[in-house]
Amino acid sequence: MPRHLKIKDHGGETRLFTQRAITALVIIVLLFLGISARLVYLQIVNHEHFSTLSRNNRLKIVPVPPTRGLIYDRKGKLLAKNIPSFSLELIPEQVKDIDGTLQRLRELITIKDSDIQYFKRLLKQKRRFQSVPIRYRLTEQEVARFSVNRHLFKGVDIQARLTRYYPYGELGVHVLGYVGRIDIKELQRIDKANYSSTTHIGKLGIERAYEDVLHGKVGYRQEEVNAQERTLRVIDNTPAVAGSDLTLNIDIKLQSIADKALGTFRGSVIAIDPNNGQVLAMVSKPGYDPNPFVSGIDRKSYAALRNSKDKPLFNRAILGQYPPGSTVKPFIGLAGLNSGLTKQKLFCPGYFELEGEDHRYRDWKKQGHGHTSLDKAIVESCDVYFYELAQRLRIDNIHDFMTRFGFGQRTGIDILGELRGLMPSRAWKRRERNQAWFPGETLITGIGQGFTLTTPLQLATTTATLATRGLRFQPRLVQAIQENTDAEPTPVVTKQYKTVTLKNPQHWDSVIRSMTRVMHSPTGTARSSGQGAPYKIAGKTGTAQVFGIAQDAEYDEKEVADRLRDHSLFIAFAPADNPRIAVAVIAENGGSGGRVAAPVARKVIDAWLLEDKQ
Amino acid sequence: MALEPFNSPSSRRYSLAHSLHIDLPLLFGLLLVASLGLVILYSAGNQDEAIIIRQLTRLGVAFGVMIVVAQIPPQQLRFWTPWLFALGVLLLIAVLVFGEGKGVSRWLDLGIVRFQPSEILKITLPMMLAWYLADAALPPRPRRVLVCGVLIIVPTLLIAKQPDLGTSLVIASSGIFVMLLSGIRWKFVFSAILVAVAALPALWYFMHDYQRQRVLTFLNPEQDLLGSGWHIVQSKIAIGSGGLYGKGWLNGTQSHLEFLPERSTDFIFAVYGEEFGLMGILLLLVLYLFVIARSLYISTQAQDTFGRLVGGSIAITFFFNIFVNIGMVTGLLPVVGLPLPLISYGGTSMVTLMIAFGILMSVHTHRKLLSQ
Numbered sequence: 001m002p003r004h005l006k007i008k009d010h011g012g013e014t015r016l017f018t019q020r021a022i023t024a025l026v027i028i029v030l031l032f033l034g035i036s037a038r039l040v041y042l043q044i045v046n047h048e049h050f051s052t053l054s055r056n057n058r059l060k061i062v063p064v065p066p067t068r069g070l071i072y073d074r075k076g077k078l079l080a081k082n083i084p085s086f087s088l089e090l091i092p093e094q095v096k097d098i099d100g101t102l103q104r105l106r107e108l109i110t111i112k113d114s115d116i117q118y119f120k121r122l123l124k125q126k127r128r129f130q131s132v133p134i135r136y137r138l139t140e141q142e143v144a145r146f147s148v149n150r151h152l153f154k155g156v157d158i159q160a161r162l163t164r165y166y167p168y169g170e171l172g173v174h175v176l177g178y179v180g181r182i183d184i185k186e187l188q189r190i191d192k193a194n195y196s197s198t199t200h201i202g203k204l205g206i207e208r209a210y211e212d213v214l215h216g217k218v219g220y221r222q223e224e225v226n227a228q229e230r231t232l233r234v235i236d237n238t239p240a241v242a243g244s245d246l247t248l249n250i251d252i253k254l255q256s257i258a259d260k261a262l263g264t265f266r267g268s269v270i271a272i273d274p275n276n277g278q279v280l281a282m283v284s285k286p287g288y289d290p291n292p293f294v295s296g297i298d299r300k301s302y303a304a305l306r307n308s309k310d311k312p313l314f315n316r317a318i319l320g321q322y323p324p325g326s327t328v329k330p331f332i333g334l335a336g337l338n339s340g341l342t343k344q345k346l347f348c349p350g351y352f353e354l355e356g357e358d359h360r361y362r363d364w365k366k367q368g369h370g371h372t373s374l375d376k377a378i379v380e381s382c383d384v385y386f387y388e389l390a391q392r393l394r395i396d397n398i399h400d401f402m403t404r405f406g407f408g409q410r411t412g413i414d415i416l417g418e419l420r421g422l423m424p425s426r427a428w429k430r431r432e433r434n435q436a437w438f439p440g441e442t443l444i445t446g447i448g449q450g451f452t453l454t455t456p457l458q459l460a461t462t463t464a465t466l467a468t469r470g471l472r473f474q475p476r477l478v479q480a481i482q483e484n485t486d487a488e489p490t491p492v493v494t495k496q497y498k499t500v501t502l503k504n505p506q507h508w509d510s511v512i513r514s515m516t517r518v519m520h521s522p523t524g525t526a527r528s529s530g531q532g533a534p535y536k537i538a539g540k541t542g543t544a545q546v547f548g549i550a551q552d553a554e555y556d557e558k559e560v561a562d563r564l565r566d567h568s569l570f571i572a573f574a575p576a577d578n579p580r581i582a583v584a585v586i587a588e589n590g591g592s593g594g595r596v597a598a599p600v601a602r603k604v605i606d607a608w609l610l611e612d613k614q
Numbered sequence: 615m616a617l618e619p620f621n622s623p624s625s626r627r628y629s630l631a632h633s634l635h636i637d638l639p640l641l642f643g644l645l646l647v648a649s650l651g652l653v654i655l656y657s658a659g660n661q662d663e664a665i666i667i668r669q670l671t672r673l674g675v676a677f678g679v680m681i682v683v684a685q686i687p688p689q690q691l692r693f694w695t696p697w698l699f700a701l702g703v704l705l706l707i708a709v710l711v712f713g714e715g716k717g718v719s720r721w722l723d724l725g726i727v728r729f730q731p732s733e734i735l736k737i738t739l740p741m742m743l744a745w746y747l748a749d750a751a752l753p754p755r756p757r758r759v760l761v762c763g764v765l766i767i768v769p770t771l772l773i774a775k776q777p778d779l780g781t782s783l784v785i786a787s788s789g790i791f792v793m794l795l796s797g798i799r800w801k802f803v804f805s806a807i808l809v810a811v812a813a814l815p816a817l818w819y820f821m822h823d824y825q826r827q828r829v830l831t832f833l834n835p836e837q838d839l840l841g842s843g844w845h846i847v848q849s850k851i852a853i854g855s856g857g858l859y860g861k862g863w864l865n866g867t868q869s870h871l872e873f874l875p876e877r878s879t880d881f882i883f884a885v886y887g888e889e890f891g892l893m894g895i896l897l898l899l900v901l902y903l904f905v906i907a908r909s910l911y912i913s914t915q916a917q918d919t920f921g922r923l924v925g926g927s928i929a930i931t932f933f934f935n936i937f938v939n940i941g942m943v944t945g946l947l948p949v950v951g952l953p954l955p956l957i958s959y960g961g962t963s964m965v966t967l968m969i970a971f972g973i974l975m976s977v978h979t980h981r982k983l984l985s986q
Contacts, residue, residue: 013752016797017922018914024795024926025910028933032899035937038944042854043892050854057851058867224867 060225063197066216067162069243071176071206073252074280074479080176080207082162086138088146089131092123094155101153102134108149109142111135112298118181133199137163137295164200164207164294170287172255174315175248175477177205177415178290194218200294205315206246206477209415213481216243245482247489249278254607258283261603265587265596267567268316268456271604274464274573274582277473277494279413280608282457284316318418321453322586325542325593326381327571328402328448330466330511333374335401336389337507348372348384354391354439361387361443364543378514381525381541383447390446395437398445399425404500405462405472412474412495413457421458424451449545459571460584465500467538467573467582469508472497512538516576526570529598535609536576539601541593542569565589570597574605581608635684635979637912643905644956644971648673650898651882651957657864658878658885659959665878669959676968683972687980691973692745692920698734699742705731706772732781733966735769737973739785740931743792744923752919753797762793777822780950783938788931795926796919828949845881848873849943853887860891878959880951883943906933909971912978921977928970935967 042050071080088109095101102119105111115135122132134156138146143158150157164179179200182190186201195201196218202208219240223231258269258281271281288305292298305313314320336342350368351360363369363383369376377385390398403409408423422428424445426437444450454462457475465472473494480489502508515538517523519530525541544567568590573582583601590596631638652666652673659665709731743762747754754762766789773782794803818826852868861867866888869877877885887895906929913925932955939954941947953960955967 009751013797013919014914014922016752017795017919017926020795020797021910021914021926024791024930025907028906028930029903031933031937032903035940035944035946036896036899038946039853039887039892039895042850042944043857043887043895046854047857050851051857053851054855054868057848057873 058224060223060231062221062223064219064221064240065197066218066240067242068164068179069214069216070245072245072247073250074248075251075253076247077252079166079168079172079248079252081165081167083165084160085136085163086143086158087133087161088135088138089133089157089159091131091155101156105134105153105156108145109135109138114296114299118296121184131157131159133159136161161199166290168252169289169291171259172250172252173205173287173290174284174317175205175250175282175415176290177207178203178293179207180293181296203293205415206248210246210478214243214246217241242484246478247480247482248477249273249280249479250282250477251280254604255281255283257607258600258604259285261600262585262587265590266310266316267585267587267590268320269600269604270317270456270460270584271608272460272464272475272582274467274471274579277461277464277475278479279475279477280581281604282317282477284314284320286310286312288312315417316586317456318413318415319455320586321419321421321455322567322569323450323452323544324448324454324459325544325567325569326448327459327540327542327569327593328452329378329381329386330515330540331402331405331407331462332386332389332393332398332446333378333514334502334507334511335393335398336374337504337510338401338502339393339397341392342374342389344373346372346385346388348382350384352384352387352443354443357440359440361440375510375514375517378511378540379517379521379524386446387443390442391439393446395442395445396425398442399423404498405465406458406497407452407454407462411457411461414477414492418457419455421455422451422453448542456584456586459569459586460582463571463573463584464582466512467579469505470500470502472499512576515540519572525594526598529594529602533574533602533606535574537572537574537602537605538576539570539572539598541598542571543567543591543593544569546589563589565591568593568596570594570601572598572601572605574609581605632979634681635975636681637908637975637978640905640908640912640971640975643901643908647898647901647905647956650901653863654882654886654957655878655959657866657889658869658882660870661864665959672964676964679965680968680972680975683969684975684979686976688918688921688977691741691976695738695741695745699738702731702734702738703769703772705734706769710772710775730962732773732776732778732785733962735773735785736781736788736966737970739766739769740788740792740927741924743789744920744927747792747796747923748919753799759793759798759802762789766790777825779825780938780952783950784931784935784952787934788927791930791934792923792927795923845875845949846945848875849881849884850945852884853944856888856891858892860887860889860894863889865889880939880953880958881943882958883940883954902933902936909974912974915981916977917981925974925977928974932967932970
C-alpha cells in the first residue's frame with residue numbers, strides 16, 4: 001500500500017500520536033474544570049443574585065387602582081360617581097414604532113394633539129410593561145372600530161376603567177370641583193406608590209380638598225408572567241382599598257333652587273345652618289360642566305371658559321370679594337349699642353358733613369330720613385345715621401368689633417383657596433398702603449363701602465353668628481366620611497370659634513327685631529320679600545357701589561353700563577327667634593338689594609323651612 | 615496489542631457486539647448522554663410529546679446510520695475520502711450559487727432532501743487531511759503543513775461566506791486538530807497562533823454586522839438587553855438561579871416562562887443547569903468526558919495513521935462542540951449558533967455526529983481483520 005519513499009517509523013508515529021492524544025485529554029479535562037469553575041461561580045457564588053433576578057423576572061407587580069369614593073348630598077343623592085368607560089392604552093415595550101402606531105390609530109379614533117402630548121409625558125414616568133392611556137372615554141363606535149382592527153395594533157388595547165362622572169353637571173361644580181389627569185406639579189406632591197395606577201386626581205373643590213380620603217389605597221396583584229408579559233397566574237393579590245364616600249351638608253335640591261333663583265345674574269348664594277356651620281347650599285354663578293375636564297377638555301373650549309367675561313371658572317363664593325354695603329349696618333349697630341354710643345334720635349337731612357370739610361356724604365335717599373333711631377336706620381337703611389355712628393365709634397373699634405364676627409378673616413371652610421376679604425384699620429392702612437387714615441374713610445366703612453371687602457361665604461357666616469346671637473362655627477361642606485359601605489359614617493367635626501359676647505345680650509334682640517322689620521314692616525327695604533311668610537325672617541339689604549372695573553379695550557356702552565351697575569346684596573336668617581338657616585346673596589350688577597337679592601333669599605328660605613316641615 | 619478482545623474470555627460476551635462492529639463502552643456512553651438529553655428536552659420543549667417522538671426518531675436514525683457506517687472497513691473509507699471531500703467542496707460552491715435559506719444560504723435543495731453541504735465537510739475535511747498526511751512519515755514536513763493549511767482554509771472560507779461562522783469555526787478546528795495530532799512541531803503551532811491573533815482585526819473587518827454585534831454583545835451583554843444581550847443575560851440567570859441542586863425537573867421558571875430563547879436548541883444547557891443545578895451539570899460533564907476519553911483511547915489503539923488521525927480529530931471536535939456551546943450559554947464565549955451535541959433538538963448535525971462515531975467504531979472493530 002505505501003507508495004512513499006521515506007520509511008515510516010510506525011512505532012515512533014504511534015508514540016507521538018499517543019503523546020499528543022494524552023496532551024489533548026489533559027487540556028480537555030482542564031477546560032472542563034474551567035467550565036465547572038464558571039458554573040460554580042454562577043450557581044454557587046452568585047446563586048443568590050441570580051435567584052433574585054429570576055424571581056423578579058417572572059413576577060410582575062400590577063398595581064390595582066382603588067375605586068374613588070363617592071360623594072352624596074345630605075339626603076343621599078349621588079353627586080359624583082364612577083362610571084365604567086373604555087380607554088385606549090398602549091404598552092410601549094410591545095410597540096416598536098410608537099409614533100407610527102399613533103398615526104395609524106388616529107385614522108380610527110379621534111386623538112387630539114393634546115392627548116399625544118399628555119401620552120408622551122406619561123410615557124416618561126411609567127413603569128416597565130405598564131400600559132399608558134392614550135384616550136379616555138371612547139365612544140361605542142370608536143371601541144367597535146378599534147376592535148375590528150385590533151390585530152393590526154400589537155401592544156395597543158382597550159381597557160375598561162372607571163371614570164368620574166358628575167350627574168348634576170354645572171350645578172354645584174364650585175363645591176364639588178372635579179378630577180383631572182395628574183399633572184407634573186401634582187406628581188411631585190403625591191405618594192407615587194399609592195398613585196401608581198391612578199390617572200386622575202382632585203383638582204378643585206371637595207375633590208381636591210378631600211383627595212386623601214376619596215382616593216383610597218392602591219392594591220397590588222403579583223402575577224407570574226412569561227417573557228411576553230402574558231399573565232400565567234396570579235400569585236398574590238392585595239386588593240385595593242376603595243376611597244371613602246363623602247356625605248355633604250349640601251342639599252342638592254336647595255342648591256338647585258338657589259341656583260335657579262339667582263336667574264341670569266352672576267353672583268353667589270350661600271345657605272348655612274347657623275347652629276352648626278353646615279353649608280346647605282353654595283352657589284356661584286355662572287358655573288360650567290366639570291365632565292369635560294375629567295377626560296381632558298380641549299384647548300378651545302377651555303380658552304372660551306377662561307376668557308369669558310362672566311368668569312365661570314371663578315368660584316365667587318370663596319374668591320369673590322365684594323364691598324358688603326349696607327349689610328354691615330346691623331353689625332355696626334351692634335357695635336354702637338355695645339359701646340353705648342348710639343344716639344336715640346338723629347336728624348337725617350339726606351347728607352352728612354364732616355367738620356372742616358366741604359364734601360357732603362350723601363344718603364341713598366336724597367330728601368333724607370328725617371328723625372331717625374337705630375331701628376329706623378336699619379329698617380330703612382339710613383346712611384347718615386351710620387356715618388355719624390361710625391365717626392363716633394372710630395375705625396379701630398369698628399375693626400376690632402367686626403373682626404370678632406369674622407369679617408376680614410378666612411372662614412376656614414373645607415375647600416381650598418378661600419380669600420379673607422378685608423376689614424380695614426389704621427394699622428392696616430399704614431402697613432399696606434403706607435398712608436394715614438382719613439376720617440372720611442371711617443364714615444364710608446360705616447355703610448360697608450370703602451376698603452371693606454367680604455366674600456359671600458364670609459357674609460353668610462357672619463350672618464349666622466348674628467342669628468345665633470354670637471355662636472361662630474367653621475363652615476363645613478362635608479358632613480361625614482364613610483370608609484366603606486358597612487362602616488358607620490364618621491361625622492366631620494366642626495370647629496367652633498370664640499363666641500361673640502355683648503355687654504348686654506338684649507342688644508342682640510333689638511338689632512334682630514330691627515332686621516325682622518326690614519322684612520315685615522311697611523317701611524322695610526325688603527318688605528316685598530317678607531310678605532306672606534309663615535315665619536319671621538330677619539334680613540338686611542345692601543347695595544354696593546362698583547367702582548373702577550378695569551375692562552377690556554373693546555366695549556359697548558350698554559355692556560359697560562350693565563357692568564358698572566351696583567351689586568345687589570342681601571343677608572337673612574329665619575325663623576328670626578329660632579334660626580335654622582342663614583343666607584347671603586350677592587347678585588353682581590343687580591342694582592338694589594331689596595329688589596333683586598332679597599327675593600332669591602326668600603325662595604331659598606322657603607324651600608328649606610317649608611320643605612323641611614313636610 | 616492486537617490480541618485482547620478475541621482471546622480473552624470476557625470477549626465472548628461482546629461477540630454479538632463485535633460482529634456488528636460496535637464498541638459497547640462508547641455506545642453506552644452515547645446512549646446515556648442521549649437519554650439524559652431526552653429528559654432535558656422533555657422539559658425544555660414544555661412536555662410536548664411530539665417533540666420527544668421526533669427527537670427519538672432522529673436519534674434512532676442517527677444511531678442506525680452510525681451502525682451502518684461502523685460496518686464499512688476503514689480502508690474503504692480511506693479510499694473514498696478524496697472523492698467525498700471534492701464533492702463536499704463542490705456542493706459548497708453550489709450552495710453559494712444556488713443556495714436558499716432564511717437570509718443566509720446554507721441549504722441545498724435536492725428535490726427530495728434539503729441539507730447543508732457543510733455537514734459533509736465536518737467529516738470529510740479531517741478525513742482528507744488524515745488521508746493526505748498518512749501518505750508520508752510524521753511529523754509532516756513544512757510543505758505538507760502548508761498544503762494542509764490550504765485544504766482547511768478553502769472550505770472554511772466557503773462556509774464562512776454563507777455565512778455560518780459557527781460551522782466554519784468547527785470545521786477549521788477539526789482540521790487543525792488533525793494537524794496537531796499528526797505531531798506537527800509546537801513551534802509551528804505557536805507561530806500559527808501568533809498569526810491568528812494578529813489577524814483578528816482583519817477578521818473583524820470581514821465580519822457581517824450581525825456577527826460583529828454578537829461579539830460586542832459578548833463583551834457587554836447588558837448593553838443590549840432587549841436584543842441579543844437578552845439571550846446571555848437570561849441564560850446566566852437560568853443557570854445561576856439553579857444553584858447546587860437545581861429547581862427540579864420541569865420546574866425551571868426561566869425556561870418555562872419563555873424568558874430563555876432557543877431553549878430546546880442552542881440554549882438547552884441553560885434549561886438543564888436551571889433544573890438540575892451544578893450536580894446535574896457535573897454528571898453530564900462526566901458522561902461527556904467518558905465518551906471523549908473512550909474515543910481518544912480508540913484512536914490510540916488504531917492500526918494506521920489514517921485511523922488514528924481521523925479518530926482523534928473526531929474525539930476532540932466532539933469536545934470542541936460541547937465546549938463552545940457551554941461556553942456560550944454560560945457567557946464565557948460569544949454567541950455562536952452551535953448545538954449541544956446529542957442533547958439539543960435538531961436533525962442534521964446529529965446524524966453527522968453519529969456518522970463520525972460510526973467511523974470511530976469502524977476503526978476500532980476492524981482492527982483484528984486488518985492485522986491478519
